[in-house]
Amino acid sequence: MILLDLSDKRPLYIQITEQYKSLISLGILKPDEKLPSVRQLAIDMSINPNTIQKAYSELERDGYIYSLSGRGNYVANIEKILPSRKNEYFSNLDEILKKAPHYLLSKKEIIEHVKLFFNEPDDVS
Amino acid sequence: MILLDLSDKRPLYIQITEQYKSLISLGILKPDEKLPSVRQLAIDMSINPNTIQKAYSELERDGYIYSLSGRGNYVANIEKILPSRKNEYFSNLDEILKKAPHYLLSKKEIIEHVKLFFNEPDDVS
Amino acid sequence: MILLDLSDKRPLYIQITEQYKSLISLGILKPDEKLPSVRQLAIDMSINPNTIQKAYSELERDGYIYSLSGRGNYVANIEKILPSRKNEYFSNLDEILKKAPHYLLSKKEIIEHVKLFFNEPDDVS
Amino acid sequence: MILLDLSDKRPLYIQITEQYKSLISLGILKPDEKLPSVRQLAIDMSINPNTIQKAYSELERDGYIYSLSGRGNYVANIEKILPSRKNEYFSNLDEILKKAPHYLLSKKEIIEHVKLFFNEPDDVS
């Protein structure tokens, strides 16, 4: 269910958390659903358990899951999280938009590009 | 001319290249203009010469400057660069736009946000 | 009679002992009253008998119950326990009060807060 | 400067973060002051660097320090943090106060004890 891209420059544990954050935000994983155990997921993905542990800890502190020692990790109730999640996205987006002038790009060009992007997502790869 | 934010999380050499890329793209530095020497700039910015060297190498690799061994570094003719520069920006932007669905964000919401951003570029937060 | 909060981060056996300690201290369970058997309680609460066993052992160790081998567990005479119970509470409390200076909090602020707490015990947050 | 209590049940990395949080909150460590390097502190305290790393990461995500890869860890500007720090303390305190009734303790007894505590801190150990 979780896929690693070894050519991705981001750390493994970040790749894992991001995928879980999506799955949980989109409701594909339901509240109180049990996640695979640290060790089991480590085996499935053939990486070290410590890396999974780190990913799960990160997810817990960000409110996506809750962790019960000796009992497993469970999807949290994310109602409180969702709004801040969109903010997170927008602040990433703003970071880029802010740089547009350095690239001699105008508001018009950017908006044109965004519109185009969503009409033809052309993510063929 | 180059300003470092020492509390910025990005590597120093990246901060330097980005500023030079802007100055060159915007035409503030003209083609064939001489850049400060590695040693001199290192002294001026009071950072390690290795860091400057790394920044200059990166700029050369990306075609923004050319270096004449023993004679210094010079702004390149950016005609060939400019189009690819916009592409670079757009591909960064696309990288983010691609993730919108994971945040339950629609094309409409994104475009709305982008329009808003350019009308009120200030940090409202 | 005993309620578990499965999403509580504390170990289950602690949740059980705390509730029994309250019930016994408050006199809701009378001295020499028989407790449910380990097995029966485990079934009722649908948790592992080991967990109940651990809770009962702890209660016995702390003098809240006594166990007659083969005949079950019984509420102890708590006369001897009660004073030490308050001490237990106060030493927990002291542990926190001791840290007040690390939070730049004065005696006055703490007392103010405690008074307020007991007037409006509800979760105002 | 940082002391470990091996008989303390709390994890080492928590003991470290708590001490740093105090030092920083109290202004004993000033903003932008450099912390000992991960490796150096590990040697000084004769524990594993990973444990220090974990402590520093925790401090960073809680806003007490900022971390610059290749350049070290520095005390953050904690103006934004301080108010939430007091809240943290009070919510710990409330957690205990909430349990008073289970110990047959009245508001009056608690307040009496708190007053007494601050007059005679009797932390002789």
Next chain:
DNA sequence: GTGGTCTAGACCACC
């Protein structure tokens, strides 16, 4: 079986 902490040792990017 579960999560969590810790050690030891390696490797990488950055300065």
Next chain:
DNA sequence: GTGGTCTAGACCACG
């Protein structure tokens, strides 16, 4: 030198 990630393997408390 610096921080950061990852592996391997151990130990503990909890269920």
